[in-house]
Amino acid sequence: MSDARLPDRPVLAVDIGGTKLAAALVDPDGRVLADARVATPNPAVPDAGGLAAERLWRTLESLLGKLTADAGGPPLAGVGVGCGGPMAWPAARVSPLNIPAWRGFPLRARLRALYPGLPVRIHNDAICVAGGEHWRGAGRGYGNVLGVVVSTGVGGGLILGGRLVNGASGNAGHVGHVVVDPGGPPCACGGRGCLEAVARGPALVAWAREQGWRPDDPAATGVELAADARRGDPVAVAAMRRAGRAVGIALASTTHLCDLEVAALGGGLSQTGRLLFDPLEEAFRTHARLEFARRVEIVPAALGQTAGLVGAAALVLAQDRYWSAG
């Protein structure tokens, strides 16, 4: 019976972001057997007839087709996808903030038609990163873990009691919108003082410019800001401290609410190491004083760029822990 071999089959894992589309074949142990990526065709303004939406879909389809063909067309256990939010979940009609071409795009239905008979499971990209880190990364072996991604935005995913938390609509884990400064800067969500409003790369860059940071490249981003911080630029260092403090406060609140064991921090900004982690720890230790909260470990994410793909694969390969929807 072919089904008996299913547990040995790889999953086709997909990571859909505003900059790139990535795909991989991931084996049942969470190892990436093969992967491929391509720039996201992403016009700022979608054309009216939905051509941009279809063009993006065809780019994805061809990426997946080539990856599986190059691997000899192995039988698959299923398809797991991480995609930028928001989305109607679990139906996964996706409207990624950074991909204007897709608004209500029926991603799950399309992939089901492309891979008939296989489970197709889609979740928020930051949730997949958190799931990947819990399944095979820095959170492995723990029951209560928050994964955080600090990058152009700030996202996250929550594992409690050993299982991924979805909440009412698949939106649990939005740690980027924990309020860290009620009178703070306005957030793209419409709120104010969210972690994301303070700590996302573009917000730090804007803040650093206000404080007098003058990068050589006028279009410099968080990448250059982080590099300048590593070189000791005092404003860039202060920007990392600002981000670290904000993350530390949000982690204290999250820990008190959820009684975590581990918070795993990934994304571009986390690669600045102690420049971010030292002020983060300091703020966390200032605010997380109850005995149970003091035990939490804050660690860098372990899987790097592949976390999202590994977590997407886990939606299929470890569904008992990471997938509770239909």
Place this chain on the structure above:
Amino acid sequence: MSDARLPDRPVLAVDIGGTKLAAALVDPDGRVLADARVATPNPAVPDAGGLAAERLWRTLESLLGKLTADAGGPPLAGVGVGCGGPMAWPAARVSPLNIPAWRGFPLRARLRALYPGLPVRIHNDAICVAGGEHWRGAGRGYGNVLGVVVSTGVGGGLILGGRLVNGASGNAGHVGHVVVDPGGPPCACGGRGCLEAVARGPALVAWAREQGWRPDDPAATGVELAADARRGDPVAVAAMRRAGRAVGIALASTTHLCDLEVAALGGGLSQTGRLLFDPLEEAFRTHARLEFARRVEIVPAALGQTAGLVGAAALVLAQDRYWSAG
């Protein structure tokens, strides 16, 4: 077989606080069949030999004995207890902040010895309130609920995916220590700007006094402050607004993290009605702007004083949802 009748048996539910000990027989539908209460013998400083600890235990033992005897000594399904924290959970060696006589008191072991063969399950008192409101109160029928108690302290409990969340050590739900104002007042936990530091009754009273509130009774508490707010005293009204805003911010953070459907608010302060709920809603709506978060309903708790007892009973009567420990 006597076990076959077990689902019809009542649970002996217990609520242990610094002011009173309460107990009830709760039937499988969550109805209180009989109840009793007694003031907590609670000297501020326990005597060295543990006499105060034993005196408190004997008071509890006699309360429970009288309640069950008066009811004709019915066979019980088990014993469920809500007790002030902190405690080593699930072993329930309890050290309630407001009961100095018990430090590491082996409450579960004692109750097991008193009721041999019956399940004895103990959880934090605010968690029991949240469980009670989810099982039979304002959160009934929803999968994702936060219960909050605003009183002398601020506690809570979290139900996600239809089940009580315990976290790593039974401490999930500590919404009182979500940070609502990072530079705010110091908290008894050692942190700063926690919801509890701003919104608990004594903190509001202290704040109101600073602002010029002069109650007739120099020993006035949050009860009198709330009454003065209802009478229109402007400082007392401002104190309720201060509390409401802080709760609203904490609920926005919690909603973003956990993707709630309902937040149910209980405790003495919640009885000030719109004086608390209006500023609470306003702060919540300011900070919770993502579509999924805007759907959350913030409602008054429905069970009043009995919520904790009903939730304690649920630890036994609905263990699939409210008890996952040994």
